Amino acid sequence: MKLRSSPIAVVELFTSQGCSSCPPADALLARLGAREDLIVLAYHVDYWNYVGWEDTFASPANTELQRAYAQSWGKSRVYTPQMVINGAHGLPGTHEAEVRALLGQSSLPITIDLVVSENDGEVITASAEPHATGKNAIIWLVTYRAAATVDIERGENGGRALSYSYIVTGRQPIGMWSGETGMEITIPCDEVLGTENDGAVILIQEKNGELPGAVLGAAAFEEM
Template identity: 45%
Template sequence: MKTPALIAAIAITAAGVWGLNHSFSSGSSPRATSLKLASSSASPVLVELFTSQGCSSCPPADALAEKLAQDPSLVVVTRPVTYWDRLGWKDTLAREANTQLQRSYSSRGIPGAGVYTPQIVIDGRAGTVGSRAREVRSLVRDSAAKPHAVLKVAKRKEGGFEISTGGSNGGELSLVALTSHVSVAIGRGENGGRNVGYSNVVRAETKLVPGKNGSFHVEQGQLETKGADRYAVILRDRAEGTVRAARYL
């Protein structure tokens, strides 16, 4: 696990986590990465991976996210962060907004929170080291058992979509543009010389504004983000960022 020095006092035992996770950095695969998760595809669970091309501990978590992305009961989003760029390689997929979201999760003090990589956060409720498949599976099942809103999506004749939050008031709905798969040849840093694959990488994120009837419109032009070939919508609580619902379009 990689943790910036300026926040080394986060509420997680960094040394212990590094000891477990660093054992995967030699190229070996973590155990139990093939997950069959018993959550309802009607209300998918959001899995967000915070990762970095400059983090030697991250490739096993990137591989796990690729497996999870095949599960229809999950919405998997990869969010490369910026704070390891100083180690000799600038992450070609990183966005500062991803870093800020992770810091927001940490400031809320959710279980397993902190600013480190690799980290997986489930529904904005709890996090864990991103390569710990068994813990990820447990957190997904815990979150799937909690109430979720249902996002109803209908195609519009003029293009785009109309989205209803099913009476779930007070939340913020975002449209997330994704690239379903990216392979990066990393030239320098801790992963120098490696080709690493990333699944459902965030390219852009846009807050949607509800119309007069309370539903949201996604215009066709919003589905033309450069490099994106997949889109998802995420409904969050305003105050704390907990995810009420998520789904692919």
């Protein structure tokens, strides 16, 4: 099991197979994913599906998350490709220099430690020390596929074979973060990953009312 702890940032890309501007951002996400100090995730949205091609990875939940971010920041529209850094900053996913500059200034206040044990199958224990966060936060578990290539038959990218990485397949809350007591959660890897997923990310993310706020901490594990 490959573990990734103590990242400086979580990069979330909102993308679509039907968007002709998205392939450069998809490629940038793959390059960023090779960095040990970053955790990256690709959320495929469904609002491009009407343009002749239905994204094979799209989910209404991904679109809902992007719109929730926009609402949290007081914005009225969403677009692709968009990169979100640590839940707090959104910018075009094709603006590589701006993305890298923002990452150069990024950090996460909470460190999540991962320990693997093999009693009755692989189990991950995720823990974090108490921290004065000042706000309530949700612990999220996000599963993903490491990579896939898709032959796009129609739409703006019709006729192209496009590669994707860190493709989100699910996102669910698994607990609440307390700054006073910290966190310790045990995750059964086989049950979480199943046969379709290659890895998972644990996020500690603030709430902005009922909307997503800043990411405070993150860690990831992936099958080798």
